[in-house]
Amino acid sequence: MNPGALDAALRYAAAGWPVFPTRPDNPSCQGGRDCECKRPFPGTHGCLDASTSPMMIQAWWRRWPEANVSIATGEPGPDVLDVDVKPDGDGWAAFNQLKRAGMLTGAKALVRTPSGGLHAYFAGTGQRNGKLPRHHIDFRSAGGYVLAPPSRVHGRAYELLDHRTGATGGLDWQAVTRLLEPPRPAGVPCERHGVDLGKLAAWVAAQKEGNRNDGLYWAACEALKAGRRDLDDLADAAVRAGLGEDEARRTIASAVRRAAPQ
Structure with missing residues (x-):
């Protein structure tokens, strides 16, 4: 038994x-x-x-x-x-x-x-x-x-x-999947040898309403994976795109938490 x-x-x-x-x-x-x-x-x-x-x-x-x-x-x-x-x-x-x-x-x-x-x-x-x-x-x-x-x-x-x-x-x-494996947004710049932060920032600045937050989060995650730590250019680009400064900073902080070692 x-x-x-x-x-x-x-x-x-x-x-x-x-x-x-x-x-x-x-x-x-x-x-x-x-x-x-x-x-x-x-x-x-x-x-x-x-x-x-x-x-x-x-x-x-x-x-x-x-x-x-x-x-x-x-x-x-x-x-x-x-x-x-x-x-x-x-x-x-x-x-x-x-x-x-x-x-x-x-x-x-x-x-x-x-x-x-x-x-x-x-x-x-x-x-x-x-x-x-x-x-x-x-x-x-x-x-x-x-x-x-x-x-x-x-x-x-x-x-x-x-x-x-x-x-x-x-x-x-679905939310779990989006957090752990954020989708690659359409039209994102792709470099064969690392991440070009300038191009990422320009891409973030061009995002329209409805994709600004997700686009910033994805770009920040990619930059962090490539070893970049100064993400102010990405936050500034998101603000130029129309995202609120506080929201942009929170999104960057969320990406940093995601990349933090366990």
Whole structure:
């Protein structure tokens, strides 16, 4: 028997989150491309079978008493931001950047994952699942699922770190994507050997209403990535374009925070 899994599944279901059983822990599994941990049982349909019915849930665990418990994400279940920790990198820098931007304040639960990463739970929506591989973060919403405490994978458990009663905030994945990977605006000057700050400033000064702030932010991020630190020319260019001086300075400061080492 997987201690506590059935009770946890019933608690999640009572909160309105559909659940389903997934394969039991295999401590000898080392992960990798062929790893079958975290997958539904053969012959089942994973999150498509997810239910809040106590009778169905009890029947599943009578059949598979060692099963892990998974929650189907997306409304009525939660949305979940997944901070990965892998040999080639981790998502903590991105997580801290989102935290500084005030985008994670609505999280209702934080769960440590077996890899040492994190699941941050938010109010469920119908957003699409997403992935930012360079930043080592994933987003699980409609059509996705996550393993939940007290499930175990590779001999290690999912552990609840914090539960915030009454928290109802959501996470806007498009806003996350815009912050971490701001789009390259149309017509931006491109240099093959570094960044020409003068050309960037001229481009910022030519931006029209509706693109001034985004254009300044993108240009500042590019200049910072190239090692430039004096961005007064960009701020002045944005003011010439019609952006308020205070807003221009705030946008520059936001870009500097984004570029700050973690």
